[in-house]
Amino acid sequence: MQQAITHLISIDQTLKFILDNFGNPTIQKRQEGFASMCHIILEQQVSIASAKACYLKIEKHFETITPIKIYNCNDLELKDCGVSRQKIIYLKDLAAKVIAKQIEFETFSSKTEQQIRAELITIKGVGNWSIEVYLMFCLQSPDIIPLGDIAIKNTLKELYNCQSQEEMQVLSNSWKPYRTFASYTIWHYYLEKRLKIKPKQTKTK
Template sequence: MKEAITHLAKDQILKTILEIHGHPIIQKRDEGFAAMCHIILEQQVSIASAKATYQKLENHFGEITPENILNAEDAELRNCGISRQKTLYLKDLAAKVISKELDFTTFNQKSESNIRAELLKIKGVGNWSVEVYLMFCLQSPDIIPLGDIAIRNTIKELYSIHTVEDMEILAENWKPHRTLASYILWHHYLKKRNKI
């Protein structure tokens, strides 16, 4: 962590965020099916809203397993606050795990690119969802989720950079610690909006 902070502090803007707000909280989530369900629920909604839906799901089933999700009536999932679209995504994920097409327990033996390719086969899962899984569940050290609106808006605000291509070029300077840089940017975004 110290080496990563030293490297990122060469960027004056990141250094200033660290000086003003201190170090960000590094999240660690469990790996596996339930974690991926949670990430799907987080797509395009607030963290608080997704968490509430996930808790309803957990309360309803006791445990979020592929079998519970796949065998659930759509109405059951709707009562937990899950949209028709996300019901399709969760059921596709569950089916892939049950059929062994997707096995989360093998991820620790696979490359990041292989994991990315496997997760992208899930209906409704794009780069943002994959990057959140890599960052939070697998603790991958060098991810910058430019599909994340808070990250993009913070880069626009602090660096006056407006295209994703230019953001990618900026983030090259943060390698191989782009995940920590992302946490620092999120930290600024949340602190500025009094969400921490």
């Protein structure tokens, strides 16, 4: 981490400001494998809290989240856990591909990022954002930035006045080879700022 911090604060005063004023971000580590990919699919286009609640319901219902259990379960079981019809399709497609060994999470540590992306993109409903979150959180890839993430996009617009995807890409390229830590820093600022603003919006009757 320190190597990434030293490099980034030497080239980017905005990231330096965030780290100086908000502290270092927490680097999350998720377990590799099928269950984590299910969790990431559940996180698509919903709040982190909502996705976690749904995931915990699935975990409680099945005890362990495995491809066989998800593939063979009745759709109603997943629906009762709060999974949408569309995401049921995605989870079952993921399970089917793992069972068929079209996706082998246990081999990812020996594969290139491009090879991993090529496998995961075949899952229904999985795009760049889901893949990048898996690379960052599960595989701890050091040079990933999820430009499709709404918090990242909004913060880059706010702090750097980036108005297009191309401008964001150019900016993020300057953070290589530590774009993952830069992403964590941007998320950290986004969340800390929301926490600081929230009390001011609360009205006492």
